[in-house]
Amino acid sequence: xxxxxxxxxxxxxxxxxxxxxxxxxxxxxxxxxxxxxxxxxxxxxxxxxxxxxxxxxxxxxxxxxxxxxxxxxxxxxxxxxxxxxxxxxxxxxxxxxxxxxxxxxxxxxxxxxxxxxxxxxxxxxxxxxxxxxxxxxxxxxxx
Amino acid sequence: xxxxxxxxxxxxxxxxxxxxxxxxxxxxxxxxxxxxxxxxxxxxxxxxxxxxxxxxxxxxxxxxxxxxxxxxxxxxxxxxxxxxxxxxxxxxxxxxxxxxxxxxxxxxxxxxxxxxxxxxxxxxxxxxxxxxxxxxxxxxxxx
Amino acid sequence: xxxxxxxxxxxxxxxxxxxxxxxxxxxxxxxxxxxxxxxxxxxxxxxxxxxxxxxxxxxxxxxxxxxxxxxxxxxxxxxxxxxxxxxxxxxxxxxxxxxxxxxxxxxxxxxxxxxxxxxxxxxxxxxxxxxxxxxxxxxxxxx
Amino acid sequence: xxxxxxxxxxxxxxxxxxxxxxxxxxxxxxxxxxxxxxxxxxxxxxxxxxxxxxxxxxxxxxxxxxxxxxxxxxxxxxxxxxxxxxxxxxxxxxxxxxxxxxxxxxxxxxxxxxxxxxxxxxxxxxxxxxxxxxxxxxxxxxx
Numbered sequence: 001x002x003x004x005x006x007x008x009x010x011x012x013x014x015x016x017x018x019x020x021x022x023x024x025x026x027x028x029x030x031x032x033x034x035x036x037x038x039x040x041x042x043x044x045x046x047x048x049x050x051x052x053x054x055x056x057x058x059x060x061x062x063x064x065x066x067x068x069x070x071x072x073x074x075x076x077x078x079x080x081x082x083x084x085x086x087x088x089x090x091x092x093x094x095x096x097x098x099x100x101x102x103x104x105x106x107x108x109x110x111x112x113x114x115x116x117x118x119x120x121x122x123x124x125x126x127x128x129x130x131x132x133x134x135x136x137x138x139x140x141x142x143x
Numbered sequence: 144x145x146x147x148x149x150x151x152x153x154x155x156x157x158x159x160x161x162x163x164x165x166x167x168x169x170x171x172x173x174x175x176x177x178x179x180x181x182x183x184x185x186x187x188x189x190x191x192x193x194x195x196x197x198x199x200x201x202x203x204x205x206x207x208x209x210x211x212x213x214x215x216x217x218x219x220x221x222x223x224x225x226x227x228x229x230x231x232x233x234x235x236x237x238x239x240x241x242x243x244x245x246x247x248x249x250x251x252x253x254x255x256x257x258x259x260x261x262x263x264x265x266x267x268x269x270x271x272x273x274x275x276x277x278x279x280x281x282x283x284x285x286x
Numbered sequence: 287x288x289x290x291x292x293x294x295x296x297x298x299x300x301x302x303x304x305x306x307x308x309x310x311x312x313x314x315x316x317x318x319x320x321x322x323x324x325x326x327x328x329x330x331x332x333x334x335x336x337x338x339x340x341x342x343x344x345x346x347x348x349x350x351x352x353x354x355x356x357x358x359x360x361x362x363x364x365x366x367x368x369x370x371x372x373x374x375x376x377x378x379x380x381x382x383x384x385x386x387x388x389x390x391x392x393x394x395x396x397x398x399x400x401x402x403x404x405x406x407x408x409x410x411x412x413x414x415x416x417x418x419x420x421x422x423x424x425x426x427x428x429x
Numbered sequence: 430x431x432x433x434x435x436x437x438x439x440x441x442x443x444x445x446x447x448x449x450x451x452x453x454x455x456x457x458x459x460x461x462x463x464x465x466x467x468x469x470x471x472x473x474x475x476x477x478x479x480x481x482x483x484x485x486x487x488x489x490x491x492x493x494x495x496x497x498x499x500x501x502x503x504x505x506x507x508x509x510x511x512x513x514x515x516x517x518x519x520x521x522x523x524x525x526x527x528x529x530x531x532x533x534x535x536x537x538x539x540x541x542x543x544x545x546x547x548x549x550x551x552x553x554x555x556x557x558x559x560x561x562x563x564x565x566x567x568x569x570x571x572x
Binding site for chain 1: 157160161162163164166167187188189190191193196197198199200202203204206207210221222223224225226227228229
């Protein structure tokens with residue numbers, strides 16, 4: 001099993017269980033070792049009266065991208081701390097893309113960065129997540 | 144108009160527009176100058192396969208409490224930066240309470256802290272938000 | 287040994303070793319279980335050409351207050367993550383006071399908040415630190 | 430004047446005023462538009478009794494790298510919010526390298542990431558800073 005196959009297998013296991021991300025209409029567009037790309041449409045249910053997306057949904061999209069990126073090696077990781085900077089509003093009807101990459105990994109801790117951008121490439125928010133290994137696996141490693 | 148009345152009026156204006164918070168089933172339990180308390184039930188749509196709440200929904204609850212707390216003086220404020228530490232999982236069926244209070248206010252910037260706890264008082268997450276005044280108001284101040 | 291005595295004993299052990307805090311001229315003004323207060327004078331060596339204190343020294347003061355507050359129970363804790371919001375500049379010759387308090391504690395993780403203020407009470411910065419128990423102690427518990 | 434020359438000129442102006450960074454023995458190893466690299470030796474004055482560097486000095490190094498990187502276009506920027514994750518201890522006698530790069534820039538806000546690593550490339554800490562333009566310049570733009 002290659003590292004890419006393993007990343008795909010972890011993502012498939014997580015995705016099957018992830019009512020939340022699917023319920024928000026997220027799509028899992030790309031997974032590879034320590035990286036993930038998800039997208040989501042800003043719907044009426046996500047906006048306030050001015051048509052701009054509630055920060056919680058931006059965060060949820062980034063948090064899901066982080067979760068898929070930090071769980072690609074068959075070791076389960078959880079979020080210890082996350083932060084987000086909002087740079088400009090996202091609007092009703094826009095499709096947002098969250099791209100998560102590994103920044104650093106030392107021992108059981110990892111730092112992942114996620115950018116949220118529009119189709120046109122405008123940066124909406126920058127997210128950083130710190131993960132911690134739980135010590136358990138998604139499935140039995142096959143030889 | 145007292146400060147308490149003003150806080151209520153701001154909250155009423157925001158709540159009417161806030162499809163997102165209402166769509167997630169949040170309740171606005173308390174608003175006063177620079178403070179707010181909201182609650183939310185963890186539903187099936189918010190959990191992963193292990194029955195624990197997706198971090199994005201915890202964040203959304205905290206973010207809404209922050210938004211209501213930092214918008215109680217008729218000056219519109221937006222979030223510049225938010226961070227959250229996850230301390231323990233929240234479970235399907237639990238009602239969560241987010242309590243937001245002002246920590247510090249200097250010039251156009253404010254720091255608000257939000258605790259998310261279960262009915263039994265177990266702390267699920269600690270959130271901190273930094274707000275910035277936009278310079279605009281919710282409604283014409285009445286004399 | 288009371289909880290207060292234990293906090294004092296932990297602080298004395300740490301302080302003896304803490305060349306860094308002493309070298310910056312910090313004073314340990316108060317220690318009690320899960321809280322600490324330190325002060326520091328903004329010296330010429332800490333400022334830039336405009337007479338305002340370099341953020342690194344503000345951070346160091348807050349970080350020390352955090353360290354003393356989260357190490358008051360004979361269990362050694364280390365910082366996992368820290369964040370700081372700068373609210374206004376501190377000036378050459380000002381004495382700054384950092385007050386650290388426990389915000390939440392769950393399992394091996396703690397959240398501590400530190401305010402840095404001038405003598406006159408103006409808030410300079412707000413700091414939040416997340417600690418993690420190392421599992422080791424400062425000294426043998428005496429019965 | 431090229432963008433590189435402008436970055437060098439801004440850095441020279443800041444460095445001349447920066448008693449703090451120079452007093453800590455930092456070296457400004459590289460500056461270019463929106464990036465900077467500084468180094469610092471961990472001295473006895475920076476360590477606790479166990480020979481590991483106080484977090485405040487790690488933060489100061491990262492904060493200086495952030496400051497030089499976000500001030501390379503003749504517009505003065507200040508730090509609004511900074512966070513740091515400590516990944517492993519730095520030891521007495523080690524030379525640390527802080528590398529700051531632009532992550533995103535929208536309007537008056539910028540996000541910069543700084544890694545602190547040893548000579549051997551071990552990651553000690555990851556820092557993220559959010560900058561904000563003050564609207565003023567370092568010197569008169571020359572035509």
